[in-house]
Amino acid sequence: xxxxxxxxxxxxxxxxxxxxxxxxxxxxxxxxxxxxxxxxxxxxxxxxxxxxxxxxxxxxxxxxxxxxxxxxxxxxxxxxxxxxxxxxxxxxxxxxxxxxxxxxxxx
Amino acid sequence: xxxxxxxxxxxxxxxxxxxxxxxxxxxxxxxxxxxxxxxxxxxxxxxxxxxxxxxxxxxxxxxxxxxxxxxxxxxxxxxxxxxxxxxxxxxxxxxxxxxxxxxxxxxxxxxxxxxxxxxxxx
Numbered sequence: 325x326x327x328x329x330x331x332x333x334x335x336x337x338x339x340x341x342x343x344x345x346x347x348x349x350x351x352x353x354x355x356x357x358x359x360x361x362x363x364x365x366x367x368x369x370x371x372x373x374x375x376x377x378x379x380x381x382x383x384x385x386x387x388x389x390x391x392x393x394x395x396x397x398x399x400x401x402x403x404x405x406x407x408x409x410x411x412x413x414x415x416x417x418x419x420x421x422x423x424x425x426x427x428x429x430x431x
Numbered sequence: 432x433x434x435x436x437x438x439x440x441x442x443x444x445x446x447x448x449x450x451x452x453x454x455x456x457x458x459x460x461x462x463x464x465x466x467x468x469x470x471x472x473x474x475x476x477x478x479x480x481x482x483x484x485x486x487x488x489x490x491x492x493x494x495x496x497x498x499x500x501x502x503x504x505x506x507x508x509x510x511x512x513x514x515x516x517x518x519x520x521x522x523x524x525x526x527x528x529x530x531x532x533x534x535x536x537x538x539x540x541x542x543x544x545x546x547x548x549x550x551x552x553x
Contacts, residue, residue, distance in 0.1 A: 358539050367526055367543035368468075368476070379541060411476055415538035419492050422476040 326351050326414050330423035336431035341402045345426045347395040347412035356416035359388055359397045362425075363408045371410075372397065402428075433457040433542045435527050440547030447517055447551075453510040453527030453544050461485075461505035464536025467512050469523035470546075479525070480512065483535045495521075517551045524548050 327350040337343050347357070355375040360368035370379045372388040375395060385400040399406055407430055412423040439451040453465070467479040480491045480501040489501050500513040510527050525547050528540035 367528075367546055368540075369543070370531070370539070370541045373531065373539045413476075413538075418490065420478045420538035422478070424475050 325419055325421050326353060326417055328412055328414055328421050328423035330410075330412055330426045332426060333424065334427035334429065336429050337402055338431045339402055339404060343399050343402055343428060345397045345399075345410055345428075347390075347397070347423050349393045349395075349414055351417075352392050353414040353416035355391050356414055357388075357390070357395050358413045358415060359386075360411045360413065361406075361408045362411065368411060399428075433529065435529065435542060435544035437525075437527055437544040437547045440525065440549045442550045442552065443517055444553050445518060445551055448513070448515045449517060449549060450514070451512040451525055451527075451547060451549070453512075455508045455510065455529070458529070458542075460503075460508040462533050464530035464532065464534065465501075465503060465510045466528045466530055466536070466538065466540055467501060467510075468526045468528055468540065468543075469521075469549075470526065471523045474523075477523075478538065481530070481536050481538065482510070484533060488535055514549070517549075519551050522549060522551045 329348045331346045357375045359372040362368040376388045387398045409425045409427045411425045434456045436454045466481045482501045486503045498516045502511045527544040529542040530536035531539040531541040
């Protein structure tokens, strides 16, 4: 199975910051990469798929980039509701696999 | 509004069985593939299974293959996960999730149920 590694595992940021999260795949997944946001006690929410396509209804301050094995999720002007855990997921090959998550909390 | 309402979790002993259900509304259920994903503090998110829109095609994670069965009843807009021979390592919060794509699915999941806790312990 393809292993997905996210970094850092957690970090603190302030409202208004621009943050960049990183996800690395152990093999080439082309652009078959999704990002999810999860808040405590809630289900994950799809933010981005195909590495850079914003899911309907997701604020434009979220953006994704990358291809192959290296991907980033950026959040411009961090809002209160953005403090959460973010997961990447490859769906290039069976089985689909998730990263271990990056928790973004308030500085 | 898309809604996925889950039921059926609980506490069972090792070796026992449990069936999870996921009632869908707000979209054309019979058009989309559906997934099950589970989450534990230690293992994180783990994809479990997918069923095609028609129910004919299914796929499973190796960790559950031969023990779990995914199915759907398109007349009832409901997804199921039959879990047999449960083990302690199956303890997790289980989510049903709608696939973003129609047909056989692509493992991109755009709507998720609220999750249901399955605890396997003696």
